[in-house]
């Protein structure tokens with residue numbers, strides 16, 4: 001199944017809207033990750049030693065932004081080419097950093113759930129099934145590419 005113009009637009013437009021409030025978005029995203037999988041806390045350098053989410057941590061924001069932004073870019077590539085194209089080095093780097101941090105395949109489902117719920121809350125009335133499907137599909141493509149890289153290296 002290809003990715004349509006409409007799906008690309010849904011992802012791009014909602015990201016444009018959401019990125020106006022990165023601090024809030026990042027905190028919500030991480031609190032959902034920990035709500036769904038409390039044990040994930042120990043993998044993140046900036047979380048493992050604190051009981052609460054750090055309020056203004058650049059690394060926390062960076063991970064949140066990367067996940068959203070790369071999913072959005074993956075949607076664009078996926079629509080144009082029918083596959084996820086992230087720079088070869090980036091994909092290799094993404095594979096090895098996650099492998100090194102102890103990330104495993106099931107964690108990607110946790111992050112997917114947290115991502116979809118973050119978008120849903122941020123978009124409020126504009127949220128709908130089509131938007132959900134578009135984000136889910138774009139994320140799945142990107143996650144599959146990262147996981148493939150992790151398996152190749154493991």
Ligand code: HEM
Pocket residue numbers: 040043044045046059062063066067070071094097098101103107108109110111139142143146
């Ligand atoms: C690090 C992206 C999914 C856990 C990173 C970095 C990037 C990234 C770019 C490097 C950050 C840097 O260079 O500063 C992504 C993308 C994902 C994804 C695009 C999904 C599409 C996940 C998942 C987990 C995870 C599912 C586990 C729940 C981590 C951890 C680090 C990391 C623990 C190291 C962060 C630190 O402690 O500073 N990720 N990630 N990531 N990622 Fe992900």
